[in-house]
Every structure is written in C-alpha cells, then in structure tokens.
Amino acid sequence: MRDTGLVTTKQLNRWYLGARFCAGGVWLYEGLWMKILRPDPHELDIVRHFSFLGLGGADLMKGIGALECLLALGFFSGLIPRSVGIVGSVALLAMNLTGIFAGGGTIAAPLGLLIKNTPLWFCMLFYALGTRDRE
Numbered sequence: 001m002r003d004t005g006l007v008t009t010k011q012l013n014r015w016y017l018g019a020r021f022c023a024g025g026v027w028l029y030e031g032l033w034m035k036i037l038r039p040d041p042h043e044l045d046i047v048r049h050f051s052f053l054g055l056g057g058a059d060l061m062k063g064i065g066a067l068e069c070l071l072a073l074g075f076f077s078g079l080i081p082r083s084v085g086i087v088g089s090v091a092l093l094a095m096n097l098t099g100i101f102a103g104g105g106t107i108a109a110p111l112g113l114l115i116k117n118t119p120l121w122f123c124m125l126f127y128a129l130g131t132r133d134r135e
Helices: 009-037 041-047 057-077 081-102 110-130
Strands: none
Touching (some): 009 057, 009 110, 041 057, 081 110
16 A cells, blocks of 8 residues: 555544543543542642532532543544533533632642643543544
C-alpha cells in the first residue's frame, strides 16, 4: 500500500476509539472512585461550598459522582458520540471554572488544574467533532 500522507478511515476510527475510552475511563475513575467509593478530601472541600436541591457536602458529591459515572457509560457505549462528547467537554470546563471561581479558594493552583485537564478536554472535543449521533 502506497503512503498518500492521508489518514485512513480505519486509522481515524482507532483514534476516536482511543479518545472515547480515555474520556470514559477518566469520568468513571473520577465519579466512582474519587466521589462515591473513596471520596477525595480535597474534592469534598470544594463541593462543601455549594448546595443543590437541598444537597450539600458528601451527598452532593455522590450525586456528582453518579452523573460522572453516567457520562462514562455514555462514552463507553458509543451510542450518541457527538452529544456525549459535547456534554463531557462542557461539563469539564464548567466544573473546573466553578471550582476555581466559586470554590472558596480551595483550588491552590487554578492554572495547573486547567493545564492538567486540557488533554482530556481535547480528547472529548476531538471525539465530539469527529463523530455523528445516529439518526
């Protein structure tokens, strides 16, 4: 096979699959492990600054963790890739900015948080913009 310099559909699909499972894995870890099974004390400190529908602290964190697990299932299933990728991208950005600006100063290195999450954000955006939801 001659190298045309173009990426084949098969190669691109592998990249989408990789981005999909990277994003799903991170959301599952963050939701299930860091918020439900073994709540991270630092994340709990951030969440304590908020209340939603009467929930606060540990209960709110478990609710967020459940939503993150649901998002992970969306990535793993591959059923509505564009929608899941967009929701994941927006959720990550919203959670980061909310924690930075309304977290009561609990995030010591806001720029570091954004830099650390940029690769995940690009994976989700790449997946969202390169795929289509089934009609």
